Amino acid sequence: MYRKLIPALAVAALSLQAASALAADAPKDIVLGASVQLTGPVSNTGRYYRDAYEMAVEKINAAGGVKIGGQAHKLALKIYDNQSDVNLSVRQYTQLVSQDKVNLLLGPFASNFALADSAVSEKYQVPMVQGGGASDQIFSRKFKYIFGTLAPASNYFGSTVSMLKALKPAPQSVALLYADDAFDVSVAEGTRPLLKKAGLKVVMDERYSTNATDFNSLLSQIKSKQVDAVLVAGHETEILNFVRQAKSLAVAPKMYSFTVGVPSEDFRKALGKDADYAFGMTAWLPSAALKDRWFGDAQQFARAYKAKYGYDPDYHAASGVADVEALVEAMEKAGTADPKKVRDALAAIRFDSLYGPVAFNAHGQIDLPQVVIQVQGDNLAEVYGAKGFVTPPKYPMPAWNAR
16 A cells, blocks of 8 residues: 555655746736825725726736736736825835835825835835826936826916916906915916916915815905906815805806816716816826727727726826836836836836827926816816817806806
């Protein structure tokens, strides 16, 4: 019996060795790490990035993964919930690179998070590609390992200011309101000289606290000063509060425009008909003209995203997909997942994504033009772009009781 057992054990041992050898030869997964706001005050926007990252990874893996040195590697994701807490986000990124040993990093949402978290990628020399932070402060520090796919915050209202001059009748007075976080401060700093150059009179330039819920004082000033155009840089929950209180106080300038909210389906659903007439901006619309390797075009992506997650993507989601695509393009160009070589490839990369052309400048940021959009009844209309008006704007905005 023992003589029969020994050969069987030998065969089993050889089989295990062969299996181990095959496993050792198999290409390892390339792990992308991120800390994203999945709970807390800005989780409604944070989910765009989680969903976009997941969808991009699934699509790329289905197409064979990342091709490096003749081998195909699958992508894997490791995502933590930072609970909308900047300090927790920094700790989680530190854990991702120092303990979890992820290969490369994807970013969080919001400029104040990207500003803090990019210090981790710089310290450990692991590139982070992020489409959630646009503040000029992120890219003014001469960091080498942070790359961004949002246009500079300082020019977010650039196309809107151009449109103001072309409106009939042109606004005679402007209010600039902004939250006190990194992104919105950058927006305000960039908008002031644009307004001055355009010859527009700024009668209010007011900073308010992030996550503010009470805009009554600012709205009362807008009403008493009879402001024509109101530009607000803030987060989505702040904008929702602003519009609701504007209605309750019967404050209806000729127009108002917001840096965020208007492109979001949830924002428009939350306000219903009260969202009508609101202007916003976006660097992305789901156009069939935007092609890429994996999704075909932006329209196909938008349909697939809606079918998978139950809500429409906006530019946050599109930029999130572009972040993953940029890392894949860079790895394939570098022929490795080595962080320093991927970083160098990112700095020189140029490719077409469903979000638009991606080519990082010397500071690590791309610059896509903002298109002015407006809620017009049940439609989100593209109103003004680089070549002027696309769709006639609904302007001036009527009084609340005249809608």
